[in-house]
Amino acid sequence: MNIKKIIVIYKKEMLDLLRDKRTIITSFVLPIILYPLLMIGLTSMTSRQEIKLEQQEIVIYLNDMSQNEISREIRGSLSEIETLQIMDEAIVYNEDTYLDLLKDKSIEALITVEDSLSSTGYTILNLTCFYDETSEKSSMAYRKIRDNLRDLEEVLISKRLDKIKINSEILNAVEIKKENIAPPEQMVGFIVGKFLPYLLIILTISGASVIASDLIAGEKERGTLETILVSAAKRNELVIGKYLTIITISIITVLLNLLSMYIAFRHIFMQMGQTMGNFQLPIGNFALILLLMIPLITFFSAILLSISTYSRNIKEAQSYQMPLLFGAIMLSMVSFLPGFELNLGFSLIPIVNFSLLMRDIMLNNYQLSYLFIVIGSTLVLDVVTVYISIKLFHSENVLFRTAEEKSLKFWGKNKKNILNLQFVLVYFVIMILALYYIGERWQIQDLMRGLVKTEVLLILLPVIVILRFSKTDIKKTLRLNYTNPMNFLLVIIAALPFLLLAGIVGQIINLIFPLSDTYLENLQSLLSTDQNSIWLIIFVVGILPGICEEVMFRGFILSSLKKSGFWHGIIFTAVLFGVFHLDPFRFLPVSLLGIWLGYLAWKTKSLYVPILAHIMQNSLAILITNYSDKFKFLDFIVKDGNIAYWVIIPAVIIIYFVVKGLHTFNPAETQDNSLEY
Amino acid sequence: MITVNNLSKVFRQQNGEELYAVNNLSFTADKGEIVVLLGVNGAGKTTTMRMLSTILQPSSGTATLEGYDLKKDPQNVRANLGFLSGDTGLYARLTARETITYFARLYDVPENKIHDRINKMADLLDMHDFLDKKIDFLSTGMKQKVSIVRSIIHDPPIMIFDEPTAGLDILTAKNIISFIHKCKEDGKCVLFSTHIMREAERIADKIVMIHQGKVLAQGSWEEFIENTGLHDLDDIFIHYVNNVVKEDA
Numbered sequence: 001m002n003i004k005k006i007i008v009i010y011k012k013e014m015l016d017l018l019r020d021k022r023t024i025i026t027s028f029v030l031p032i033i034l035y036p037l038l039m040i041g042l043t044s045m046t047s048r049q050e051i052k053l054e055q056q057e058i059v060i061y062l063n064d065m066s067q068n069e070i071s072r073e074i075r076g077s078l079s080e081i082e083t084l085q086i087m088d089e090a091i092v093y094n095e096d097t098y099l100d101l102l103k104d105k106s107i108e109a110l111i112t113v114e115d116s117l118s119s120t121g122y123t124i125l126n127l128t129c130f131y132d133e134t135s136e137k138s139s140m141a142y143r144k145i146r147d148n149l150r151d152l153e154e155v156l157i158s159k160r161l162d163k164i165k166i167n168s169e170i171l172n173a174v175e176i177k178k179e180n181i182a183p184p185e186q187m188v189g190f191i192v193g194k195f196l197p198y199l200l201i202i203l204t205i206s207g208a209s210v211i212a213s214d215l216i217a218g219e220k221e222r223g224t225l226e227t228i229l230v231s232a233a234k235r236n237e238l239v240i241g242k243y244l245t246i247i248t249i250s251i252i253t254v255l256l257n258l259l260s261m262y263i264a265f266r267h268i269f270m271q272m273g274q275t276m277g278n279f280q281l282p283i284g285n286f287a288l289i290l291l292l293m294i295p296l297i298t299f300f301s302a303i304l305l306s307i308s309t310y311s312r313n314i315k316e317a318q319s320y321q322m323p324l325l326f327g328a329i330m331l332s333m334v335s336f337l338p339g340f341e342l343n344l345g346f347s348l349i350p351i352v353n354f355s356l357l358m359r360d361i362m363l364n365n366y367q368l369s370y371l372f373i374v375i376g377s378t379l380v381l382d383v384v385t386v387y388i389s390i391k392l393f394h395s396e397n398v399l400f401r402t403a404e405e406k407s408l409k410f411w412g413k414n415k416k417n418i419l420n421l422q423f424v425l426v427y428f429v430i431m432i433l434a435l436y437y438i439g440e441r442w443q444i445q446d447l448m449r450g451l452v453k454t455e456v457l458l459i460l461l462p463v464i465v466i467l468r469f470s471k472t473d474i475k476k477t478l479r480l481n482y483t484n485p486m487n488f489l490l491v492i493i494a495a496l497p498f499l500l501l502a503g504i505v506g507q508i509i510n511l512i513f514p515l516s517d518t519y520l521e522n523l524q525s526l527l528s529t530d531q532n533s534i535w536l537i538i539f540v541v542g543i544l545p546g547i548c549e550e551v552m553f554r555g556f557i558l559s560s561l562k563k564s565g566f567w568h569g570i571i572f573t574a575v576l577f578g579v580f581h582l583d584p585f586r587f588l589p590v591s592l593l594g595i596w597l598g599y600l601a602w603k604t605k606s607l608y609v610p611i612l613a614h615i616m617q618n619s620l621a622i623l624i625t626n627y628s629d630k631f632k633f634l635d636f637i638v639k640d641g642n643i644a645y646w647v648i649i650p651a652v653i654i655i656y657f658v659v660k661g662l663h664t665f666n667p668a669e670t671q672d673n674s675l676e677y
Numbered sequence: 678m679i680t681v682n683n684l685s686k687v688f689r690q691q692n693g694e695e696l697y698a699v700n701n702l703s704f705t706a707d708k709g710e711i712v713v714l715l716g717v718n719g720a721g722k723t724t725t726m727r728m729l730s731t732i733l734q735p736s737s738g739t740a741t742l743e744g745y746d747l748k749k750d751p752q753n754v755r756a757n758l759g760f761l762s763g764d765t766g767l768y769a770r771l772t773a774r775e776t777i778t779y780f781a782r783l784y785d786v787p788e789n790k791i792h793d794r795i796n797k798m799a800d801l802l803d804m805h806d807f808l809d810k811k812i813d814f815l816s817t818g819m820k821q822k823v824s825i826v827r828s829i830i831h832d833p834p835i836m837i838f839d840e841p842t843a844g845l846d847i848l849t850a851k852n853i854i855s856f857i858h859k860c861k862e863d864g865k866c867v868l869f870s871t872h873i874m875r876e877a878e879r880i881a882d883k884i885v886m887i888h889q890g891k892v893l894a895q896g897s898w899e900e901f902i903e904n905t906g907l908h909d910l911d912d913i914f915i916h917y918v919n920n921v922v923k924e925d926a
Contacts, residue, residue, distance in 0.1 A: 005783065012768075012775075015771065016771060020770060224765065224767065226732065227766075231755065232752065232784045234752065399732075400727075
């Protein structure tokens with residue numbers, strides 16, 4: 001790579017972008033004017049609005065059904081409120097119609113007064129104040145009435161106490177005083193810390209996405225990409241030059257954002273200086289956040305660059321950016337949520353980690369170790385995404401998607417095959433929705449029956465129906481082929497090692513994202529024999545899913561993806577299998593199992609083998625959960641509920657020999673890498 | 678000089694089938710020679726040009742340009758090559774001079790020579806009036822001139838023109854054609870692709886007819902007349918296409 005070339009490319013891109021009005025507006029002008037407009041404008045407008053509201057005339061109606069001395073006192077007290085006017089007499093036919101006056105906004109509040117006698121002989125007035133919470137004017141009427149009547153009540157009570165000669169101070173047995181010890185800096189941090197990460201992340205992405213889509217997808221659209229590809233610059237030089245451009249402009253954007261925000265805050269606090277006392281804005285925290293934004297920016301820039309490389313034109317790039325933007329918005333909102341504290345798990349999730357860390361920084365309450373983990377993990381992701389971007393930029397399929405497809409159409413034959421990737425995806429989404437909305441409801445009503453219904457009606461039956469109607473050869477699609485009996489033996493040998501490996505993966509995930517006890521209890525109760533007999537559980541949780549899920553995944557889905565090539569098909573099916581379990585914590589171990597089952601289906605060309613393997617996995621898990629005390633050898637492997645890590649070595653060795661065995665019993669010459677027969 | 682040896686390009690289609698966009702193509706182009714790749718739309722001309730300019734990787738076979746192998750030494754191939762096509766664009770927000778300077782730097786033209794070369798080319802193509810105007814404000818003809826200078830600023834021994842006149846008006850197209858003649862006079866090796874028979878007839882020293890990725894026939898205009906007895910390039914082309922159809926049958 002030639003640094004000089006990268007600089008040439010970088011300089012040209014900067015020049016080009018700085019002449020673009022869109023970039024100037026979204027990246028520079030918007031941040032500068034946004035905060036003053038947002039804060040100063042908003043605060044002055046709301047206070048002005050409140051004053052205006054405060055001065056408005058409010059009309060209420062008092063429906064006095066007791067007509068006694070106290071109720072007249074109430075009327076007198078209310079009429080002393082400035083701007084409040086009590087309607088003299090309303091002509092209505094029945095009581096409900098008073099409410100109509102409120103509804104059609106003739107009045108802002110309606111008060112009904114009834115009296116009752118307490119058992120000790122005192123008159124108690126029952127007041128009901130009807131108002132409309134969605135109307136600001138009506139809410140204000142309620143607040144004014146409430147405050148006024150509270151004062152009145154105090155007066156009335158002290159009158160009563162006076163009458164029986166008791167000092168009214170007797171009522172003040174406990175007095176509560178509120179004293180906030182948080183210094184104003186921290187209060188600012190608390191408020192700002194909640195929305196700052198969100199605002200910064202969103203503004204950074206939206207600014208960078210405009211530039212990124214222009215840099216490569218824009219070049220494709222304008223037909224300039226070819227000219228730089230044939231130039232003497234290397235492709236990595238082009239990518240890095242463009243990457244640096246996005247980073248530079250994004251950093252300037254963030255800098256402007258923070259600066260503008262800082263000045264706007266200072267302005268506001270200076271205005272409020274008299275009430276809040278003098279204090280400094282935490283400028284050090286702003287600086288630290290700016291520093292922290294750099295790895296985040298490099299990360300976003302790399303993703304956006306990859307999207308731009310992949311897209312055919314700016315419009316397409318923008319439509320691919322939308323999910324990224326939505327995802328980022330959702331993840332960055334975590335700083336608003338109570339109860340989310342930065343821990344090891346969260347510090348590894350992009351965006352969430354920054355959102356929480358920035359909040360903690362604004363609160364002056366962050367741990368240095370997490371700061372380094374967040375930066376470190378993001379830098380690793382950076383390298384990966386930049387690498388992907390360079391790879392994409394080397395891929396001619398990606399760079400010339402439009403041009404080649406046009407010429408392909410010239411001779412392309414249109415073969416119709418219903419069972420393809422698109423169909424599988426649509427089907428899968430529908431099935432997941434059915435599983436979530438219907439299956440889970442069945443299972444809540446009755447766990448065991450619900451599971452049986454889910455497996456048979458939602459998983460197995462639709463596949464059979466689709467295969468019938470698509471007129472495909474069911475036996476061939478589902479690989480219902482005879483297979484060497486030795487395969488079954490091998491699968492049985494591999495079952496325990498595989499279960500242990502999956503368990504270890506689950507254990508590692510548990511270390512990073514500690515599971516709640518309720519989650520583990522739920523999982524255990526599904527497998528335990530407390531409520532159901534062991535045979536029922538083995539049938540419902542072990543055997544039935546083994547058959548139904550294999551028919552769906554390794555039968556139907558894997559066969560539909562045979563065009564994608566061997567490993568793509570198997571891995572994609574395994575990922576769907578992982579998603580299907582609707583449990584983020586089990587996604588990885590389940591997907592790993594999916595790869596193994598897919599491999600078995602492909603290698604042995606028979607669905608019976610993965611079915612047996614699947615049944616073995618589930619049933620073993622059930623047996624171990626319930627009879628761990630009977631399997632003495634397990635004490636050796638499992639210590640304090642954790643599987644010992646040395647188990648990995650023998651487990652991998654056994655699986656290695658099982659794979660070798662599979663190769664021996666299923667010779668390669670009869671196979672085809674396209675997953676066909 | 679360009680030597681193409683059994684060059685092929687296979688694309689994998691969506692239905693998984695393989696498609697030979699270019700199939701075992703071989704030809705040579707010498708210094709000071711204009712070779713025209715002639716074929717209908719979709720014949721594989723652009724794919725060939727893209728492979729020769731190292732934008733696409735050949736599936737099999739190879740080619741050498743000025744002695745540099747396409748696969749082993751793409752960097753040097755690109756350095757010795759100028760590429761111009763009808764639909765290449767320019768950066769609208771840069772001026773003509775900035776655009777040309779950018780490409781000169783990408784091609785490692787020494788900094789002290791860039792200015793002189795731009796001036797020389799501007800003299801030749803009468804470009805001084807708009808050298809410092811932004812591309813956005815230039816006419817199609819002016820833009821085409823900028824594109825020409827961009828492609829030749831590093832003075833490459835080989836020029837590749839992929840349908841350079843497509844979509845241009847007669848006057849602008851004429852500029853390009855005279856520029857191609859100028860390249861030939863300067864001793865450059867010129868490869869030119871088109872689907873317009875007349876254009877090929879006018880400028881080619883040698884014509885390589887391709888159809889469905891394969892070479893139908895190659896030779897000079899005179900050789901074609903001699904071999905087929907026909908005098909119109911349209912007829913000659915159809916004659917060869919029909920031959921292939923008969924062979925296939």
